[in-house]
Amino acid sequence: MGRHLDALVERSRRIGADPALVVHGGGNTSVKVFEDDLLGQPRAVLRIKGSGADLRTAAAADFPGVLLEPVLALRERTAMSDEEMTAHLARCLVDPGARRPSIETLLHAFLPARHVDHVHADAIVALTKAADRHRVVAEALGEGVAVVDYVRPGFTLSRLVADLAGRDAVVLAHHGLVTWGETSEESLERTLALVAAARAYLAQRTAGRRGRRAPDGKASEGTAPDGTGPDGTGPDGTATDGTTTDLGPGETEELLLALRGRLARDRRCVLHVDRSLRPLADRPDVDAVVAAGAATADHILRIRPWSVVIRNAGDVRGAVDAHVERHDRWVAAHRCRLPPGMDALDPLPRVALVPGLGAVTAGVTEADAVQAAEVALRTHLVAATAIDAFGAVDPLPDADAFDVEYWPLERDKLRLRPAPGEFAGRIYCVTGAASGIGRAVARDLAARGAAVVAGDLDGAGLAALTAELEERHGVAPAVHVGDLTEEQVVDELVSAGIARFGGIDGFVASAGIATTGRLTELSSAEWRRCLEVNTTGQFLLTRRVLRALERQGLGGSAVVVASKNAFGPGAGFGAYSASKAAAVQLARVAALEGGAHGIRVNVVNPDAVFEGSGLWSAEVRRERAAAHGIAPEGLEDFYARRNLLQVRVRGQDVADSVAFLLSDAASRMTGCVLTVDGGVAAAFPR
Known part of the structure; x- marks a missing residue:
C-alpha cells in the first residue's frame, strides 16, 4: 500500500x-x-x-x-x-x-x-x-x-x-x-x-476579442496580444485608457466602512480587498458575470449563490438590500425543499465586485475572507469565459443551487472546522503594542480571534509581535510604526487597519511613557512630552477611531489604559499622574459623546506592571525606588506588598480586564473605571 x-x-x-x-x-x-x-x-x-x-x-x-x-x-x-x-x-x-x-x-x-x-x-x-x-x-x-x-x-x-x-x-x-x-x-x-x-x-x-480572460486566470493567456486586459486595463489591473478609474484610498475606505456597516449588523466580520479580480470587476458586462451565479456547487458553499456589484459607498445599501430581497424570494420559492429542521441561512452576500478596485469579500476571519476571494476569482472567471466564448451562461438551475446551499452533507464540511474565537470578526487597534501592557493586550485579543491593528514607535518590537502572532495563530496583525503623538501617524495607523480588515470595532490606548521628577525640577519639555504621549496621543486616536465608527454605524468599544496614579498620584511623578488623570477625563468625555452612536468607552487603571514593560526603565526604577526609600531591586516586591491583596499585577491581568470591557458582557457599561492594581486604597474610584 x-x-x-x-x-x-x-x-x-x-x-x-x-x-x-x-x-x-x-x-x-x-x-x-x-x-x-x-x-x-x-x-x-x-x-x-x-x-x-x-x-x-x-x-x-x-x-x-x-x-x-x-x-x-x-x-x-x-x-x-x-x-x-x-x-x-x-x-x-x-x-x-x-x-x-x-x-x-x-x-x-x-x-x-x-x-x-x-x-x-x-x-x-x-x-x-x-x-x-x-x-x-x-x-x-x-x-x-x-x-x-x-x-x-x-x-x-x-x-x-x-x-x-x-x-x-x-x-x-x-x-x-x-x-x-x-x-x-x-x-x-x-x-x-x-x-x-x-x-x-x-x-x-474567444480569439481576437478584446477584454477576454482565460479560464485559468493567467494574465499571459487571458489578455490581448498587446498586454491589456478587460476595458483596457494593464497587467496590474490599472486603467490604461480611462474607461475605469482607480478607486482612491479615501473612496475605498468609505466603501469598506459602509459595506461592513451593512454586513456586520448581526455578526461581526472581516473584509478583504483582492485586486486580482479587478479585470473582472472592470468589465462592462460585470453585472452579467455576477448574474451567472456560482460556477460549481462547491463554490456555493464558500461564497453563496451570487455576488453583488458595488461601484461606490453610495451603492452599498441598495446593492445589499437587493441581494437580500432576491435571496428571500429564492428561499420562499423553494422553502418546500428545505431539509427538516434546517432554517434559512442569512441572506447577505459574501463577495462584492467593485469596478476600479477588484473584489471585497467577507468572512468571520481574515482567512475566510481571503478564501472567499480566491473562490470568487474562479467562479467569476468561469462565467466571464463562458460569456466570451458562447455569448451567455447556462447556469446551474435555481432549484439545484438551492439544494446545494442547504445540503446537509455540504454544510457538515463547515461544521468540521474549529469554532471561531470569542472576538472572531472583530477588529481592534492597540497602541503601545510593542511591549508591556499593550503587547499583552494584543496577544490576548489575537488569541480570542480578533483582528489586531498594532501601533508603536518601536519597530523592532512590532516585528517581534508580528512573528509571534503569526506563529501562534497563523495571522499577522496590521502594523504601523511611528510616533503616535503625530496626527498623520495616527491617521495612517487606523487607515492601515481599515484597508487590511475592512473596518474597525474599537481601540485600546496603551501607548505611554513615565516621566519622573519633582515639579520644581521638571523641564517644560519633559512635561509637554509626557502629556503629548499619554494624553494627546490618546486624543488623536480617539478622534480618528470615533469618526470611523460613526461612519460605519455599528457602535463600538474602546478601553483607555490609564493608571493607579490617575486617582492616587505620587510625589515626584507629577507629569505622569496629571497625564493619566487627563486620560481618564478624556475617556469619560468620549463616553458621553459616543453613547448616542452605541460607542462605549471605559478605562482600566493598572499599577506596577513590570513584566516586559518599556515604561519601567532603569532610570524610572531608580527614581521611584528612591522616592519610596528602598533599593531598586526591591521595587517590584514593594509594590506587591503595598496593595491589599499582596500580589504582583501582570500584563495578562490587565488584558483580561480589557477583554471584558470590550466584550458583550460589558455591553451596559460605559464611562467606567476598573482598577487592576491588587487593591490600592488611595486609588479607589470615588
Missing part, C-alpha cells in the same frame, strides 16, 4: 497546487489497494480524500481507507439516500476514527480503474456553461469523453458515471471532470491533457 498511497499524496498535491483545477477543499482523488487486516488477510481498500481535506496540503492521514467489498455491493441497488450512504460508509471504514470519506466515495469505488481523479477545473466547467454543452464538449475534448447533465453528488450520480467507465473520461455539468488510469501518472496526465484541450478550445472561441 505504501507506494500507491505515496503516489496518491504526490498526485493530489500537484492537482491541489493549481487553483484552476481545485480550490480550498474541492475535488477528490483515490487509489484502490490491498491491505492486510489484523489476521494478515489481504482485503481491497479504497483510499480516498476525506471530506473537507485540501488537496494542496494533502497528507496520508487525509485519505481514510474504505473497505471496497461492502461498498461495491451497493452497485446493484437502484436508489439510496444520503443518510443511508453516509451511515454505510461509516461502517466500511478501515479505521472507525478516521475522518469521514468524501461525499463522492461511491463514484470512485464504482469505477474499476485503480486511480481516479475528480477536479473542478475552470476550463472544463466553462464548457458546461454552454447551452449546447454536449456538442461543445465533444468538439473540445473528443467523442470519447462523456457528459452527464447536473446531478447532485451521491448514489445516483455514482451509478451514472460507473455506466460510462468504458469512455475516456466524464465531464459533469456545472461540476467538473472525472478521469482515471491504472497508474497514478496515467490518471493525472489524462486530467491535465483534457484541461489543456478545454483551454485551447476556449481560447480559439
Whole structure:
C-alpha cells in the first residue's frame, strides 16, 4: 500500500497546487489497494480524500481507507439516500476514527480503474456553461469523453458515471471532470491533457476579442496580444485608457466602512480587498458575470449563490438590500425543499465586485475572507469565459443551487472546522503594542480571534509581535510604526487597519511613557512630552477611531489604559499622574459623546506592571525606588506588598480586564473605571 498511497499524496498535491483545477477543499482523488487486516488477510481498500481535506496540503492521514467489498455491493441497488450512504460508509471504514470519506466515495469505488481523479477545473466547467454543452464538449475534448447533465453528488450520480467507465473520461455539468488510469501518472496526465484541450478550445472561441480572460486566470493567456486586459486595463489591473478609474484610498475606505456597516449588523466580520479580480470587476458586462451565479456547487458553499456589484459607498445599501430581497424570494420559492429542521441561512452576500478596485469579500476571519476571494476569482472567471466564448451562461438551475446551499452533507464540511474565537470578526487597534501592557493586550485579543491593528514607535518590537502572532495563530496583525503623538501617524495607523480588515470595532490606548521628577525640577519639555504621549496621543486616536465608527454605524468599544496614579498620584511623578488623570477625563468625555452612536468607552487603571514593560526603565526604577526609600531591586516586591491583596499585577491581568470591557458582557457599561492594581486604597474610584 505504501507506494500507491505515496503516489496518491504526490498526485493530489500537484492537482491541489493549481487553483484552476481545485480550490480550498474541492475535488477528490483515490487509489484502490490491498491491505492486510489484523489476521494478515489481504482485503481491497479504497483510499480516498476525506471530506473537507485540501488537496494542496494533502497528507496520508487525509485519505481514510474504505473497505471496497461492502461498498461495491451497493452497485446493484437502484436508489439510496444520503443518510443511508453516509451511515454505510461509516461502517466500511478501515479505521472507525478516521475522518469521514468524501461525499463522492461511491463514484470512485464504482469505477474499476485503480486511480481516479475528480477536479473542478475552470476550463472544463466553462464548457458546461454552454447551452449546447454536449456538442461543445465533444468538439473540445473528443467523442470519447462523456457528459452527464447536473446531478447532485451521491448514489445516483455514482451509478451514472460507473455506466460510462468504458469512455475516456466524464465531464459533469456545472461540476467538473472525472478521469482515471491504472497508474497514478496515467490518471493525472489524462486530467491535465483534457484541461489543456478545454483551454485551447476556449481560447480559439474567444480569439481576437478584446477584454477576454482565460479560464485559468493567467494574465499571459487571458489578455490581448498587446498586454491589456478587460476595458483596457494593464497587467496590474490599472486603467490604461480611462474607461475605469482607480478607486482612491479615501473612496475605498468609505466603501469598506459602509459595506461592513451593512454586513456586520448581526455578526461581526472581516473584509478583504483582492485586486486580482479587478479585470473582472472592470468589465462592462460585470453585472452579467455576477448574474451567472456560482460556477460549481462547491463554490456555493464558500461564497453563496451570487455576488453583488458595488461601484461606490453610495451603492452599498441598495446593492445589499437587493441581494437580500432576491435571496428571500429564492428561499420562499423553494422553502418546500428545505431539509427538516434546517432554517434559512442569512441572506447577505459574501463577495462584492467593485469596478476600479477588484473584489471585497467577507468572512468571520481574515482567512475566510481571503478564501472567499480566491473562490470568487474562479467562479467569476468561469462565467466571464463562458460569456466570451458562447455569448451567455447556462447556469446551474435555481432549484439545484438551492439544494446545494442547504445540503446537509455540504454544510457538515463547515461544521468540521474549529469554532471561531470569542472576538472572531472583530477588529481592534492597540497602541503601545510593542511591549508591556499593550503587547499583552494584543496577544490576548489575537488569541480570542480578533483582528489586531498594532501601533508603536518601536519597530523592532512590532516585528517581534508580528512573528509571534503569526506563529501562534497563523495571522499577522496590521502594523504601523511611528510616533503616535503625530496626527498623520495616527491617521495612517487606523487607515492601515481599515484597508487590511475592512473596518474597525474599537481601540485600546496603551501607548505611554513615565516621566519622573519633582515639579520644581521638571523641564517644560519633559512635561509637554509626557502629556503629548499619554494624553494627546490618546486624543488623536480617539478622534480618528470615533469618526470611523460613526461612519460605519455599528457602535463600538474602546478601553483607555490609564493608571493607579490617575486617582492616587505620587510625589515626584507629577507629569505622569496629571497625564493619566487627563486620560481618564478624556475617556469619560468620549463616553458621553459616543453613547448616542452605541460607542462605549471605559478605562482600566493598572499599577506596577513590570513584566516586559518599556515604561519601567532603569532610570524610572531608580527614581521611584528612591522616592519610596528602598533599593531598586526591591521595587517590584514593594509594590506587591503595598496593595491589599499582596500580589504582583501582570500584563495578562490587565488584558483580561480589557477583554471584558470590550466584550458583550460589558455591553451596559460605559464611562467606567476598573482598577487592576491588587487593591490600592488611595486609588479607589470615588
